[in-house]
Amino acid sequence: MRNRRHIYTAVLAMSMLLLMLMSGCSISLDFSFGGFSSPKPEGSSLFGNTSYPDWEENSLDNSDYLSSLDKKFTYYPTSAKNKLYRDEQELYQRILARIENDQFTFRFEDISNDTFKAAYYAVLDDHPEYFWLSKSYSYGEYRQGAQSVLKVEPSLFSDDxxxxxxxxxxxxxxxxxxxxxxxxxxxxxxxxxxxxxxxxxxxxxxxxxxxxxxxxxxxxxxxxxxxxxxxxxxxxxxxxxxxxxxxxxxxxxxxxxxxxxxxxxxxxxxxxxxxxxxxxxxxxxxxxxxxxxxxxxxxxxxxxxxxxxxxxxxxxxxxxxxxxxxxxxxxxxxxxxxxGLYFITYDFDKIRTVADKMAADNSLTVKFSVPEVLSAAQNDLIDNQRIFSIGYITGHITYSVSSSGCILTINY
Missing domain, CATH: 3.10.620 (C8orf32 fold)
Known part of the structure; x- marks a missing residue:
């Protein structure tokens, strides 16, 4: 009777686990059944049969190797890496090490998804050369003994x-x-x-x-x-x-x-x-x-x-x-x-000088400091037709104003 109760409890627990997995939930579980134990299979996990024989002493987390990556890449005060907290910067380096060594599924112990996301997004922001990695990823959190384990699988450019x-x-x-x-x-x-x-x-x-x-x-x-x-x-x-x-x-x-x-x-x-x-x-x-x-x-x-x-x-x-x-x-x-195409104020003589330089293009493009100055130029050149006082500009013209309201283009 006692063994049946343990078997029933285990079946019920596993049924609940399967239901949660099918619903797409991220879970953290630590089941313990008194009097019902068996040796844990090597390399097994909730996510399949992938084995990580050397993760705890992984050479990619060696401090000398991680430091060497700073010599390979140049970072600036504005780099995403330098906007992270210290623990996120350390994880940034560990993620970088794995990408540089063709590991595109990540497994970290005692790291939260929030910390991973901050570090991972920063890596991608600083490194557009890693185009095959998407900011979209799936992840799972579970316990392995006394440690919490985070496993992340980014969407990839290709599975090959x-x-x-x-x-x-x-x-x-x-x-x-x-x-x-x-x-x-x-x-x-x-x-x-x-x-x-x-x-x-x-x-x-x-x-x-x-x-x-x-x-x-x-x-x-x-x-x-x-x-x-x-x-x-x-x-x-x-x-x-x-x-x-x-x-x-x-x-x-x-x-x-x-x-x-x-x-x-x-x-x-x-x-x-x-x-x-x-x-x-x-x-x-x-x-x-x-x-x-x-x-x-x-x-x-x-x-x-x-x-x-x-x-x-x-x-x-x-x-x-x-x-x-x-x-x-x-x-x-x-x-x-x-x-020399920028003007703080409108001056027809200066505009004519620019027009002479651009005559071969059959167009005139200038930028003014603010939309109000452009309006003054437009009123004089277009509305009052002073643009035609420039001898080689005759006949039909078209003009446009940029979306900023500061750049005037006249085609003739």
Missing amino acids: TATIHQAAKDLEKAVKNIVAGAEQQENLFYKVKYVHDYIIDHTVYDTESMEQVFDAGESIQLHAATAYGCLVEHKAICSGYAAAFQLVMQRLGIECGRVNGMKRSETAESHQWNYVCLDNEYYYLDATWDDPVRPDGVQTRTYEYFLLSDDDLAYTHTIDEDQNVPVCSGTKYNFYVYN
């Missing part, structure tokens, strides 16, 4: 390691090609411009993938959201553009990160772009929005969002509040400032 390795090689080849071209440019401005232009000229915005994101949210793993999608498959959404730009900047030794936020409009949409540090000053750069498609379907390249300050960005973007983004106060390398 060989496929991941080949894709990584393809991305590395593409990055080296862009870096080689950028390093031939005459100065820092033109290096950044080369990367900006290359990404835009070789990438098509993937509208279909964006629609899938709206339908499925972050749970979906899309190539177009990665540096690989942008630089190898040449199709991307905003996060793919941003990851690609960050990766190439990092390889050039230029501090760069990604920013999450929203489009400033009545129908606010989530968006991602970059910040970059040039000569110790920070700027924003949005390659996605500098890659528009005209109403006639022709893809174009602009510089409206090339190296902006906080004041510039505020006209069109909002930044998510939970981010520690650097203050972007740089102006020197803004496209319009650098090329």
Whole structure:
């Protein structure tokens, strides 16, 4: 009778366990049945028959090896790693060690899912080269003796390691090609411009993938959201553009990160772009929005969002509040400032000088400090038709004002 009671209790407990697992619950259980025991099979777990014979003394957690990773990668005060608590930074290194050694299922003892998520997300934010790992993952928590065990399985680019390795090689080849071209440019401005232009000229915005994101949210793993999608498959959404730009900047030794936020409009949409540090000053750069498609379907390249300050960005973007983004106060390398196309006040003679320099393009594009100054220029040049006092501008013209209200373009 006594043995029957133990058997009944065990069957009931296991039935409850199966029910919870089928319902998708994350569980932490520690069953103990008095007088009913048996040796634990080697390598067994609630998650299958995977064996971890050397996890407790794993060489990947060796302090010397973990320290060596800091020599391989460059981190800045703005890096996601440096925004973590100490225990999260230590886990960051352990996660990094496993990724570097092709371990894509993670098992950690006495680590909570919250701690893992903070460290894991920071790794992916700092390392766009790990495109095969998604921020979406499944996990289980259970007890093994006196210890709590967390097992994590991220969504992957592919379940085949060989496929991941080949894709990584393809991305590395593409990055080296862009870096080689950028390093031939005459100065820092033109290096950044080369990367900006290359990404835009070789990438098509993937509208279909964006629609899938709206339908499925972050749970979906899309190539177009990665540096690989942008630089190898040449199709991307905003996060793919941003990851690609960050990766190439990092390889050039230029501090760069990604920013999450929203489009400033009545129908606010989530968006991602970059910040970059040039000569110790920070700027924003949005390659996605500098890659528009005209109403006639022709893809174009602009510089409206090339190296902006906080004041510039505020006209069109909002930044998510939970981010520690650097203050972007740089102006020197803004496209319009650098090329003498920026004006604090409206002066017709100065505009005419710029028009003469741009005459071969049959267009005139200038940026003003605030929308009110642009309005004054528009009133004089367009409404009062003073633009036609420039001898070579005759006949029909078209003009447009940027979404920020600060850039005026006149085509003739």
